[in-house]
Amino acid sequence: MNDAACELTILMPCLDEAETLARCIEKAQGFLKRSRIVGEVVIADNGSTDGSQAIAASLGARVIDVPTRGYGAALIEGINAARGDFVVMGDSDDSYDFSALDPFVTELRTGAGLVMGNRFAGGIKPGAMPWLHRYLGNPVLTTLGRWFFKSPCGDFHCGLRGFNRAAILRLDLQASGMEFASEMVVKATVHGLSVTEVPVTLWPDGRSRSPHLRSWHDGWRHLRFLLLFSPRSLFFYPGAVMALLGLATMVWLLPGARTVAGVRLDIHTLLYAALAFVVGVQSMLFWLFAKLYGAREGIVPPDDGRPFFQAILRAARLEWMLIAAGLLLLIGLALGVLAMGIWGKLGFGELNPDRTMRLVIPSVTAVTLAFNLVYSGFFISILQIRSRRGGPAGAASTVVARPLILPENAGSRA
Numbered sequence: 001m002n003d004a005a006c007e008l009t010i011l012m013p014c015l016d017e018a019e020t021l022a023r024c025i026e027k028a029q030g031f032l033k034r035s036r037i038v039g040e041v042v043i044a045d046n047g048s049t050d051g052s053q054a055i056a057a058s059l060g061a062r063v064i065d066v067p068t069r070g071y072g073a074a075l076i077e078g079i080n081a082a083r084g085d086f087v088v089m090g091d092s093d094d095s096y097d098f099s100a101l102d103p104f105v106t107e108l109r110t111g112a113g114l115v116m117g118n119r120f121a122g123g124i125k126p127g128a129m130p131w132l133h134r135y136l137g138n139p140v141l142t143t144l145g146r147w148f149f150k151s152p153c154g155d156f157h158c159g160l161r162g163f164n165r166a167a168i169l170r171l172d173l174q175a176s177g178m179e180f181a182s183e184m185v186v187k188a189t190v191h192g193l194s195v196t197e198v199p200v201t202l203w204p205d206g207r208s209r210s211p212h213l214r215s216w217h218d219g220w221r222h223l224r225f226l227l228l229f230s231p232r233s234l235f236f237y238p239g240a241v242m243a244l245l246g247l248a249t250m251v252w253l254l255p256g257a258r259t260v261a262g263v264r265l266d267i268h269t270l271l272y273a274a275l276a277f278v279v280g281v282q283s284m285l286f287w288l289f290a291k292l293y294g295a296r297e298g299i300v301p302p303d304d305g306r307p308f309f310q311a312i313l314r315a316a317r318l319e320w321m322l323i324a325a326g327l328l329l330l331i332g333l334a335l336g337v338l339a340m341g342i343w344g345k346l347g348f349g350e351l352n353p354d355r356t357m358r359l360v361i362p363s364v365t366a367v368t369l370a371f372n373l374v375y376s377g378f379f380i381s382i383l384q385i386r387s388r389r390g391g392p393a394g395a396a397s398t399v400v401a402r403p404l405i406l407p408e409n410a411g412s413r414a
Contacts, residue, residue, distance in 0.1 A: 008032070008039035008105065009084030009165070012092040013074035018050040019207045020094040025059045028098040035102065043092070044078030046070070072180025076173055079165060088162040093205045095128060096160040103198035104162035113167040113193030116153050116185065117160040122199030129202060144226050145182065148233050151189040153197060157181050160200050167193055179225040186226070232287060239283025246276030250365075254358055267357040274365040281369060285376045288316060292383040313384075321377030325370040332366030335359045 010028040014021060025041050032039045043056040044064045056063050066077040079087060086108045090096040096117070107115040124134065142156040159181070171187040173180065188195055227234045250273045252258065257266040291309075314320075339359040343351055 005038050006040055006083040007085055008037050009082035009087045010039065010041045010098060010101070011044060011075065011078045011082060011087050011089040012042070013044050013046060013071055013078065013089075014048055014052050014056070014092050015046040015074075016048045016050045016052060017092040017207070018048070018052050018055055021052050021055050021092050022059060023094050024090075024092045024098055025056060025061050028101075029060070031099045031101050034099075035105065037105065039084055040082075042078055042082055044074040044081075046074045068176065070176035070180075071178050072173070072183070073176040075180060076176075079168060079173075082165055085165060086162060087165050087168070088160070090160040093207050095203050095205050097201065097203065100200075101162070104160075107196050107198060108162055108164060111194060112162075112196045113164050114184070114188040114195045115162040116155065116195065116197045117158040117200035118153075118155040118197045119158050119200055119202040120155055121197070123201045125201065125203050127204045141182070141223060141226065144223070145185060148226060149186050149189045151185055152195055153185055153189075155197070156185055158200065163188075164193075175225065182225050232291070235283045235287035235290065239280045239287065241280070242276050243280025243284065246273045246278075246280055249273035250277060250362065254362065256358075257354075267353060267361065270358065270361050274361050278365060278368055278372070282372060285372070288312060288380060289376075289383065292380065316377065316380050318377045318381045321373045321380075325373040325377070328366045328370035328373070332363045332370060335363035335366065339363065 010032070012021075012024060012028075017024075021043070025043075028041045031037075032041075041056075041059075041061040042064060043052070043061050044066050045053050045056070046066050046069055053063050053065075062081075064078055064081045066074045068077075075089060078089070086105070088101050088104050090098060104115045104117075119129070120138075129138075138155065138157055142154065145151050145153065145156045161184070163184075168184065168188070171184070171191060171193075173183055173187065175183040185195070250270060253265060253267075253270040253273065257264055259265070336359075339356050342356055342359070
């Protein structure tokens with residue numbers, strides 16, 4: 001077949017799917033013939049030992065050997081090897097009907113970058129999805145994905161989806177495990193691809209053995225991926241709330257003890273408020289670290305044009321951070337000198353904690369934050385210097401580094 005003439009690649013990851021692979025391939029080939037689409041069926045084999053490769057080859061499918069284990073690893077290699085302008089991927093366990101791909105092709109031909117199947121809209125046959133996945137795992141992870149990334153998808157983990165191959169390759173997908181499904185949706189959304197949905201039906205798994213998917217382990221990998229992909233929701237907002245509450249409580253308690261609903265709040269509460277303030281500031285700084293690094297590596301979208309992010313970057317310049325650190329250090333040392341003076345008047349003997357700790361706690365807090373800002377300012381400068389390599393000032397580097405993601409067994413359904 002002439003590669004240039006290939007419109008559609010139907011891609012299936014495979015790991016020991018001899019029981020169901022033939023049915024999937026025959027349905028896919030039947031769809032191509034019925035629809036008069038020039039296309040191919042590609043099997044991304046992840047090390048099958050049950051003869052799956054021979055079955056695929058005997059039916060005329062193209063087999064791609066993927067030695068690196070993992071659902072994502074198999075699909076990444078399959079997408080790279082695909083000849084079609086469009087790719088429709090789906091599991092080879094006969095849970096999806098490859099003879100009914102018309103809605104995907106229609107959406108792709110009209111310009112969609114990613115077409116997601118939605119099993120909840122199309123129907124889930126009895127026994128096709130475990131209760132835990134149907135009512136907890138998928139709804140929770142999909143809700144988080146929609147909330148964090150404003151994604152339109154109502155089924156983040158549907159295994160049947162189609163996409164424009166060139167557009168998806170530009171996303172540089174990297175996850176080798178089950179979280180590949182989330183990575184594709186998230187990156188397509190944040191990088192502005194046109195994302196649409198079509199209803200699909202989920203049928204019971206046609207295999208006699210258990211699926212490769214491990215519910216809690218793979219669910220955690222999806223959740224971890226979504227959290228790490230959204231550093232603002234994970235670090236900045238909680239940190240800002242914690243810092244503001246901690247600072248307000250410190251200011252409130254500095255003059256003296258307070259009583260609320262019969263509960264006396266004193267220097268111990270003041271100490272914990274100071275801790276909340278420091279942790280909150282550190283959380284916001286870590287958000288900035290993650291944002292700069294993630295944007296440079298293509299993991300998260302850059303916010304270079306947003307006034308909010310530009311204001312944060314201006315405030316985080318090394319010079320301003322050093323000035324702020326210097327002021328905090330002076331305040332901390334001054335409060336420490338006052339505390340020493342009180343101690344000296346008592347002959348350096350026993351102190352009254354109620355009085356001195358109201359100086360010592362803010363003193364230690366100010367000094368801690370001063371050094372925190374110094375180190376953070378230098379680290380932010382290092383990240384920005386590297387991000388300017390090979391481009392204009394402030395531009396993200398075009399060099400993409402692949403993070404270490406431990407491979408997982410290739411799997412079937414989420």
